[in-house]
Amino acid sequence: MIVEEIRYTDENFPAGMRVLAVDDDPTCLKLLETLLRKCRYNVTTTNQARVALEMLRENKDRFDLVISDVHMPDMDGFKLLELIGLEMDLPVIMLSVNSDPELVLKGVNNGACDYLVKPIRIEELRNIWQHVVRRKKYDPKNQNRSSDQTKAHQAIGEGHGSPSAGNTDQNEKCNRKRKDDEDEFDSNDDEDEDNGAHKKPRVTWTIQLHTQFLQSINQLGIERAVPKKILETMNVEGLTRENVASHLQKYRLYLKKINKAATQQASMDTALGVTDPGFMNMGSLDGFGDFRTSSGARPTNVALSPCTGGKFGRLNSPGNVNIHNLTPSTLVQPSQAQNMSNSTNSVGKMHHVLPTSNRNPRLFHGIQPPLGLDQLQHNKGNANFNSINNSRTFRTGSTGAALSSLNNLVAGPMNNQQMLHGNVQQPLNSGGFSNQPASFALESFNNGVSEPTSVNWQKRVEASKMHPNPLLSAEPFHSQLPLNVFRDNNSAGTYLQNNPIVLSSGLGLPPFEVSREMQCQVGLMGNVQNMAQCWAEQRQGSGVLNQKMDMYTGGRSSVGVSALVQQNGNLATESSSRSNEDFLFSEQPKLLSGFTHQGYDPLDELGIAMMKPQQDEAVPDDEFVFDDYSFGAGM
DNA sequence: ACGCAAATAT
DNA sequence: GATATTTGCG
Numbered sequence: 001m002i003v004e005e006i007r008y009t010d011e012n013f014p015a016g017m018r019v020l021a022v023d024d025d026p027t028c029l030k031l032l033e034t035l036l037r038k039c040r041y042n043v044t045t046t047n048q049a050r051v052a053l054e055m056l057r058e059n060k061d062r063f064d065l066v067i068s069d070v071h072m073p074d075m076d077g078f079k080l081l082e083l084i085g086l087e088m089d090l091p092v093i094m095l096s097v098n099s100d101p102e103l104v105l106k107g108v109n110n111g112a113c114d115y116l117v118k119p120i121r122i123e124e125l126r127n128i129w130q131h132v133v134r135r136k137k138y139d140p141k142n143q144n145r146s147s148d149q150t151k152a153h154q155a156i157g158e159g160h161g162s163p164s165a166g167n168t169d170q171n172e173k174c175n176r177k178r179k180d181d182e183d184e185f186d187s188n189d190d191e192d193e194d195n196g197a198h199k200k201p202r203v204t205w206t207i208q209l210h211t212q213f214l215q216s217i218n219q220l221g222i223e224r225a226v227p228k229k230i231l232e233t234m235n236v237e238g239l240t241r242e243n244v245a246s247h248l249q250k251y252r253l254y255l256k257k258i259n260k261a262a263t264q265q266a267s268m269d270t271a272l273g274v275t276d277p278g279f280m281n282m283g284s285l286d287g288f289g290d291f292r293t294s295s296g297a298r299p300t301n302v303a304l305s306p307c308t309g310g311k312f313g314r315l316n317s318p319g320n321v322n323i324h325n326l327t328p329s330t331l332v333q334p335s336q337a338q339n340m341s342n343s344t345n346s347v348g349k350m351h352h353v354l355p356t357s358n359r360n361p362r363l364f365h366g367i368q369p370p371l372g373l374d375q376l377q378h379n380k381g382n383a384n385f386n387s388i389n390n391s392r393t394f395r396t397g398s399t400g401a402a403l404s405s406l407n408n409l410v411a412g413p414m415n416n417q418q419m420l421h422g423n424v425q426q427p428l429n430s431g432g433f434s435n436q437p438a439s440f441a442l443e444s445f446n447n448g449v450s451e452p453t454s455v456n457w458q459k460r461v462e463a464s465k466m467h468p469n470p471l472l473s474a475e476p477f478h479s480q481l482p483l484n485v486f487r488d489n490n491s492a493g494t495y496l497q498n499n500p501i502v503l504s505s506g507l508g509l510p511p512f513e514v515s516r517e518m519q520c521q522v523g524l525m526g527n528v529q530n531m532a533q534c535w536a537e538q539r540q541g542s543g544v545l546n547q548k549m550d551m552y553t554g555g556r557s558s559v560g561v562s563a564l565v566q567q568n569g570n571l572a573t574e575s576s577s578r579s580n581e582d583f584l585f586s587e588q589p590k591l592l593s594g595f596t597h598q599g600y601d602p603l604d605e606l607g608i609a610m611m612k613p614q615q616d617e618a619v620p621d622d623e624f625v626f627d628d629y630s631f632g633a634g635m
Numbered sequence: 636a637c638g639c640a641a642a643t644a645t
Numbered sequence: 646g647a648t649a650t651t652t653g654c655g
Contacts, residue, residue: 202650228636246650
């Protein structure tokens with residue numbers, strides 16, 4: 001036998017072996033091509049499975065081996081594998097960022113002769129020719145899978161320890177770390193869990209993945225958002241129901257937490273008498289809770305809801321806390337949804353797929369819009385506050401979403417009615433969306449960051465009230481608010497006041513970033529210029545601001561940022577707000593800590609917040625800046 | 636299949 | 646040591 005192989009091999013057999021590489025990801029494809037060439041193979045590439053299939057059909061003898069990514073938009077890698085197996089007898093090696101044994105098994109069962117986990121190492125490629133040899137050797141006709149499956153696993157399984165949750169390098173989409181490299185093929189005996197014990201690869205919920213998750217929930221509606229369905233909706237290769245269930249569990253916990261916080265605040269507010277508007281502060285939660293009921297029909301979304309305008313929207317607006325949270329997420333999600341929808345994403349690739357920066361005002365367009373300015377105004381009046389307190393909680397933009405979710409999940413439909421009443425005026429839909437942003441913005445930051453101890457320092461603005469959103473929801477941000485704002489400080493200031501939300505949109509910032517924007521806006525109130533700067537900074541990456549926002553949010557302020565903004569122009573407004581701020585409770589010093597300097601803020605807004613590591617640290621200097629703006633103004 | 640909580644892995 | 650995930654169970 002050996003002899004035969006050798007024979008086949010010929011002189012320099014491996015060299016020149018014709019390999020067709022298929023991967024929709026240009027980066028990965030390029031890398032793969034490079035590596036294959038280094039192995040001296042004759043490489044042909046295509047980023048479309050369909051094209052690959054066409055080439056193969058054109059001339060069945062044109063290639064010796066096919067190496068294909070598992071998840072591709074135009075055709076599932078497994079499908080391609082299956083077709084190749086059916087129509088021609090070529091060894092196929094599957095490629096994926098996901099090392100989930102189930103996937104590997106699927107590949108193997110479908111006839112893959114190997115399954116490699118990205119990032120691929122050249123060592124793994126050096127010996128792929130063995131598959132070609134094997135195939136020839138064992139006879140063309142009988143191939144079957146019996147023999148080949150051998151090593152599929154070796155690729156699998158390695159944990160990746162990447163801490164990255166999001167970040168680090170987006171560039172390389174295909175990177176998943178591998179612990180070691182030595183093992184070329186074979187043998188590792190010990191560690192190899194090939195055979196039996198496969199430990200599930202640990203799934204790291206990147207922001208993108210989480211975003212998808214949120215999207216799915218939105219799409220399904222909280223009520224229907226159960227692991228299985230979420231999994232299906234997410235359509236992420238390699239992700240298991242258990243993974244989703246686990247994450248859902250965590251998410252619900254998060255929502256609960258938020259909700260709780262909000263409630264508390266509300267109560268606090270009430271006690272203080274802060275409120276103004278008369279609404280309920282706290283109700284927030286309750287209100288949400290019901291949303292499940294209310295909407296009944298379509299569950300809509302928790303996360304995204306804003307867009308949809310589902311229950312959330314209502315809830316939010318009116319009231320409370322949640323609002324801001326929701327919004328952000330909403331924003332983001334929509335956009336992503338688009339992306340996600342078509343193709344399957346593999347866990348690994350996910351990040352790649354979802355750009356952090358989504359900017360799509362368009363999304364909104366699609367969405368319903370419903371809120372009118374009027375509504376907004378109403379909101380102003382009413383709403384008021386957000387209840388949220390927790391620093392952490394808030395910190396994330398997602399909170400809103402979460403809240404809503406929570407409500408559904410956690411809370412029962414209790415108070416809704418109350419909430420609703422209050423809110424009724426508000427628009428549902430998009431409003432929610434917009435709201436959120438506002439809220440964020442509003443929150444002021446504390447100054448006191450440095451000294452957590454006393455909450456006093458923090459000034460919070462209330463964002464909740466704002467419903468600036470209307471803007472958002474209805475239109476493209478940009479149109480309303482021109483980026484210019486920032487450009488032109490002066491104008492900006494005014495502008496902002498009028499339309500808080502707008503800014504962000506105008507900027508074209510990604511939804512995620514909204515929160516930041518919000519912040520900016522806030523800042524504007526105080527000092528336009530500063531705001532602009534802040535904004536810019538934020539964009540760059542100092543996410544701090546957002547975080548701050550969240551933290552502060554606790555808000556209870558009667559006035560809310562939104563109010564300020566909406567009112568426009570008048571500084572007076574600000575002042576009023578400030579007064580409120582004064583109250584502030586100081587709730588929790590911790591709030592501050594929540595911020596991170598890092599830059600993910602945008603995410604927060606979504607539900608992403610949940611994803612952030614909780615930290616309690618002092619706020620970065622940057623944040624301080626904000627303070628100034630915001631209220632500092634002192635004015 | 637779900638959701639919770641204990642067990643683990645990071 | 647605290648979390649994030651996975652696993653086990655009702």
